Amino acid sequence: MGASTAPKLVGIGVAAGFFGALFGVGGGIVIVPLLVTFLAFDQRRAAATSLAAILVSSAAGAITYAAHGDVRVGAAMLVGIPAVVGVVLGVDLQQRLAQRTLGYAFAVLVAAIGLKLIL
Amino acid sequence: MTVVLVILVGLGGGVLAGTFGVGGGIVFVPTLALGLGLTQIHAQATSLLAILPTAAVGTWRQVRLGNVDVRAAIYVGVASIVGVQGGVLVAESLPEHALRRLFGAFLIVTALQIAWRVRQRDAA
Numbered sequence: 388m389g390a391s392t393a394p395k396l397v398g399i400g401v402a403a404g405f406f407g408a409l410f411g412v413g414g415g416i417v418i419v420p421l422l423v424t425f426l427a428f429d430q431r432r433a434a435a436t437s438l439a440a441i442l443v444s445s446a447a448g449a450i451t452y453a454a455h456g457d458v459r460v461g462a463a464m465l466v467g468i469p470a471v472v473g474v475v476l477g478v479d480l481q482q483r484l485a486q487r488t489l490g491y492a493f494a495v496l497v498a499a500i501g502l503k504l505i506l
Numbered sequence: 507m508t509v510v511l512v513i514l515v516g517l518g519g520g521v522l523a524g525t526f527g528v529g530g531g532i533v534f535v536p537t538l539a540l541g542l543g544l545t546q547i548h549a550q551a552t553s554l555l556a557i558l559p560t561a562a563v564g565t566w567r568q569v570r571l572g573n574v575d576v577r578a579a580i581y582v583g584v585a586s587i588v589g590v591q592g593g594v595l596v597a598e599s600l601p602e603h604a605l606r607r608l609f610g611a612f613l614i615v616t617a618l619q620i621a622w623r624v625r626q627r628d629a630a
Binding site (some may be wrong): 436 | 507511512513514515516517518519520521522529531532533534536537538539540541542544545548549550551552553554556557558559560561562563564565566569571573574575576578579581582584585586587588589590591592593594596598604606607608609610611612613614615616617618619620621623624626627630
């Protein structure tokens, strides 16, 4: 990777930090497509690199929101700890589940929640 | 009862995150807001803390697999700190109902991207 990629990476980071903090998510939804489109990363490398960057952006977001008194630590542990178990299971299940069906079902579920919040 | 449901959703969110490479945040925010009754801004702030254990475990696994471009991750991660300040500022300035609707619209865009990724993977 040449030095010319640095400005692109910085731009991706700033955009991911902004949208991630604005919506309370890690920013992977911004980072992955941008790494694929502008830096020719393959999907797997983009997702893995994004995950590492999210560690920093989420920590920065949590600290900044905490300064405003908005973080509820107990509630964070309630969803955050079981999710770790879920990720480990997820990688294991990945081989066995019908990913296509599950993927579209997940997309529909996310869209439905989005509609519920808008209406 | 609600607590058990929230724990189960957290578990399910982790499974989906691990399977589709999306962070837990899109599952955590609605769960915290609709399940535990947090305000939108509290749900979003809390979600960012809740993401950390999952992201840490996921990163550790991916680094070991050799999939992480460490230099790129450092550039993106450090630069994100600047963007985060702007994002928090905008979120804090928006009224509760506007932020919730904006998040709803973001979920719909995310849903389209998940469907697109499944399609791409299917074609590969």
